[in-house]
Amino acid sequence: MTKATIWHNPRCSKSRAALAILEAAPRVEVEVVEYLKTSPSRAEIETVLARAGVHPSQALRKGEAVVKEIGLDVTDDKAVLDAMAAHPILIERAIVITEKGAVIARPPERVSEVL
Numbered sequence: 001m002t003k004a005t006i007w008h009n010p011r012c013s014k015s016r017a018a019l020a021i022l023e024a025a026p027r028v029e030v031e032v033v034e035y036l037k038t039s040p041s042r043a044e045i046e047t048v049l050a051r052a053g054v055h056p057s058q059a060l061r062k063g064e065a066v067v068k069e070i071g072l073d074v075t076d077d078k079a080v081l082d083a084m085a086a087h088p089i090l091i092e093r094a095i096v097i098t099e100k101g102a103v104i105a106r107p108p109e110r111v112s113e114v115l
Contacts, residue, residue: 002028002115006105007035007048007095015094018105022096025115035088042085048095052102056080059092059104066090 004022009015022030033040040048049059056077060067066087073079084090094105098114105111 002098003031004028004111004115005031005033005097007040007091007093007097008032009036009093010034012093014106014108017108018094018096018111021105021108021111022115025111028115035091035093039085039088040091042081045084045091046081048097048102051097052095052104054104056084059095060084061090061092064089 006015006019006022008019019030019032022028046056049056052059057074057080060074060080062074064087066083066089067074070083070087072083080090092104092106094108096103096105096111096114100114103110103114
């Protein structure tokens, strides 16, 4: 049995599609973390993004209003991690984590890369 954790936003169609792929996969136990309600720590975000092989700036939702509100330097990975921890809406969704690694599921079919 494969265990998969998804950092999920139920309001996002891509996140819902990634969750549907996980739920339809045979022999996959899915843990859903609504990261806007249960925010990951800065250390967790940093670890997961490293497992996914992406820089924090690559996992940043740059179009969110809070980016401008806080004057975030989107090229400063330390500042981006701090901002993601303080404002989890900035984390790109969905992120799927398994023992094989982590992936930003955009497009949702990228889930298969870690199953």
